[in-house]
Amino acid sequence: MTHWHIMVVxxxxxxxxxxxxxxxxxxxxxxxAVSGREAIDKARTYDYAIYFVDxxxxxxxxxxxxxxxxxxxxADASIIIVTxxxxxxxxxxxxxxxxxxxxxxxCNPEEISLLVSRIIKVKNLQRENSILRxxxxxxxxxxxxxxxxxxxxxxxxxxxxxxxxxxxxxIQGESGTGKELIARAIHFSGDREAKPFVxxxxxxxxxxLLESELFGHEKGSFTGASSQRKGKFEMADGGTIFLxxxxxxxxxxxxxxLRVLQERKFYRVxxxxxxxxxxxxxxxxxxxxxxxxxxxxxxxxxxxxLNVISINIPPLxxxxxxIPILAHSFVERLSxxxxxxVDGISEGALRILLDHEWxxxxxxxxxxxxxxxxxxxxxxxxxxxxxxxxxxADQGKAAWNVPSNITLEEAERHIIxxxxxxxxxxxxxxxxxxxxDRSTLYDRxxxxxxxxx
Amino acid sequence: MYIVALGGIEExxxxxxxxxxxxxxxxxxxxxxxxxxxxxxxxAQRGQYGSAHVLRQLIAQVPMDAVSMLGITEKDLFIxxxxxxxxxxxxxxxxxxxxxxxxxxEFYGLPPDRPLAVARAVKEAVHEVGxxxxxxxxxxxxxxxxxxxxxxxxxxxxAELCASCIVLVEEKTKHMRAMGATPNGAGxxxx
Numbered sequence: 024m025t026h027w028h029i030m031v032v033x034x035x036x037x038x039x040x041x042x043x044x045x046x047x048x049x050x051x052x053x054x055x056a057v058s059g060r061e062a063i064d065k066a067r068t069y070d071y072a073i074y075f076v077d078x079x080x081x082x083x084x085x086x087x088x089x090x091x092x093x094x095x096x097x098a099d100a101s102i103i104i105v106t107x108x109x110x111x112x113x114x115x116x117x118x119x120x121x122x123x124x125x126x127x128x129x130c131n132p133e134e135i136s137l138l139v140s141r142i143i144k145v146k147n148l149q150r151e152n153s154i155l156r157x158x159x160x161x162x163x164x165x166x167x168x169x170x171x172x173x174x175x176x177x178x179x180x181x182x183x184x185x186x187x188x189x190x191x192x193x194i195q196g197e198s199g200t201g202k203e204l205i206a207r208a209i210h211f212s213g214d215r216e217a218k219p220f221v222x223x224x225x226x227x228x229x230x231x232l233l234e235s236e237l238f239g240h241e242k243g244s245f246t247g248a249s250s251q252r253k254g255k256f257e258m259a260d261g262g263t264i265f266l267x268x269x270x271x272x273x274x275x276x277x278x279x280x281l282r283v284l285q286e287r288k289f290y291r292v293x294x295x296x297x298x299x300x301x302x303x304x305x306x307x308x309x310x311x312x313x314x315x316x317x318x319x320x321x322x323x324x325x326x327x328x329l330n331v332i333s334i335n336i337p338p339l340x341x342x343x344x345x346i347p348i349l350a351h352s353f354v355e356r357l358s359x360x361x362x363x364x365v366d367g368i369s370e371g372a373l374r375i376l377l378d379h380e381w382x383x384x385x386x387x388x389x390x391x392x393x394x395x396x397x398x399x400x401x402x403x404x405x406x407x408x409x410x411x412x413x414x415x416a417d418q419g420k421a422a423w424n425v426p427s428n429i430t431l432e433e434a435e436r437h438i439i440x441x442x443x444x445x446x447x448x449x450x451x452x453x454x455x456x457x458x459x460d461r462s463t464l465y466d467r468x469x470x471x472x473x474x475x476x
Numbered sequence: 477m478y479i480v481a482l483g484g485i486e487e488x489x490x491x492x493x494x495x496x497x498x499x500x501x502x503x504x505x506x507x508x509x510x511x512x513x514x515x516x517x518x519x520a521q522r523g524q525y526g527s528a529h530v531l532r533q534l535i536a537q538v539p540m541d542a543v544s545m546l547g548i549t550e551k552d553l554f555i556x557x558x559x560x561x562x563x564x565x566x567x568x569x570x571x572x573x574x575x576x577x578x579x580x581x582e583f584y585g586l587p588p589d590r591p592l593a594v595a596r597a598v599k600e601a602v603h604e605v606g607x608x609x610x611x612x613x614x615x616x617x618x619x620x621x622x623x624x625x626x627x628x629x630x631x632x633x634x635a636e637l638c639a640s641c642i643v644l645v646e647e648k649t650k651h652m653r654a655m656g657a658t659p660n661g662a663g664x665x666x667x
Contacts, residue, residue, distance in 0.1 A: 035556070037526070037528055037555075037556055038556040038557060040528065041527075041528045041555035041556060041557065041564075042555065042556075042557040044528075044555075044564070044566075044567070045555060045557070045558070045561070045564075047567050047612070048565070048567060048607055048612060048613060048623075049612065049613045049623060050612035050613055105557070128556060128557050128558075129522070129554065129556065129557060129558050129559040130557060130558055130559060131558070131559050131625075132558045132559070132560065132561065132625040133625035133626060135557070135558065136623060136625050171640055171644070343643050343646075343647070344640050344643040344644045344647065345640075346643070347638070347639040347640045347643070348640055370639075373639055377639075377643065
């Protein structure tokens, strides 16, 4: 929802800015124009999801004319004509010329919210539909990347902007951050979406096999090459090739790759015919290529060729706000796939998830949720189900500085109070955490006059 | 954080809002001396008060050390496009305002219900101040940062921020805390 852009066109500043501010609070990116002409100019460089256009504007071009010009640029633009004075004639003209809605100000806020969300919903469905139709059963799409993070929002914006270009993209990020999903989003955001997306994991194969995998081979070019075979570059012709773990390739392959990037031409292994392809290269790595270049492990000329557009995916620990939505989404999907009725995450469990460093990022989170669901005995994941994320040696102890001048009894009272509070008065759970039996815990609660709630 | 009454506002609302903001955002909440009713923002044609106008006045009076400043008025607010707004705020800016007019049962011809009106005021205060620290509307309809276009929804949403919004508040206010804005001693509310 938050990545759609809306344009507000009105010559009256208060009207324009207050509506823009109201829409921004809803998370939309809002652009404004003081005249029809300015709006048309802006529409030339950007296709907004919704245009709010005031009917009466001075300067020779009114709302209806503005709408007609915008529709010439973007036939599917959703345009809402706004007026203070409703007449049947103007309403009919507006609708005839293709306005999505005709509204009279002031409007009920509910009406506007419903209108905007209805249009955005249809736009989301249209976009999703067009992607899904081409990918059929494949499960990824731009919107499958769940994120509330502003950093990821900027990446989505960039992906949309570069979708239609042929420039090489280098995606850097720790493992498990979703580099391949971003690569696919780039492919499916542009005009190559109907053409193949071919992925190659460069670290998975030894050098000679990788060479043949990328560029293909001629019959008899090496032992076992019993027939001619097309390489991934040829298969990806017209589309995108995704070179994962590019930091791990040998220096010979680095040179071969540089040639392909420079000339868009190559030879099959053992071949003499030069093959030309139109392929967009998206490369990814979890190693610091900049450093690899400085250390002489990676060719600098290849690095610059790859790094035309650079995307750095932040690790999950730098976008902790995504943990709750990702965790809930994994619970929803995985509980269904695993056939277990788990439909929530307790606050304690969520706190553990939020505090974990996630060196394996989103993939590690997904695996952790799967493991927790498998062992979960109720319909909700509790802190016990995700306790494996807290190293045994560190469970609650690492950050604990023992206060000075404290008696053993005082320490015991603090520990018991904190544990009972943490378990929300659940004595069985508290006793289990403290490693004592329930009757002992009851004795201590009485002794220290600790309330259970 | 600061709150300021724009005209006469009952003590129960001011106290509840003060406590609600302190509890939610973990900053100390101070009360500024009452300002005059926003008569300058009155629109005779609509019989309402322009919230953009009120915000502009508030912005001019924000104290130097303010993370946020929330004005509270009994007057019914509007923006030109909409028939009313329950409040308005600068997104990632310090000033915000809420109107109590439509939060009271009397507005709808119903018998007064003071605790309900106070609870609504706290939720809307948390909502508008959320915008000032940079939060946008939340898709979780039980979170006070979800958009409310009427009191029915204000009543169904909770007073406690959802887990994602809490994390966002922590992130977005980190630098403010580092710059010395006064925490209320309790720290940011945890999950």
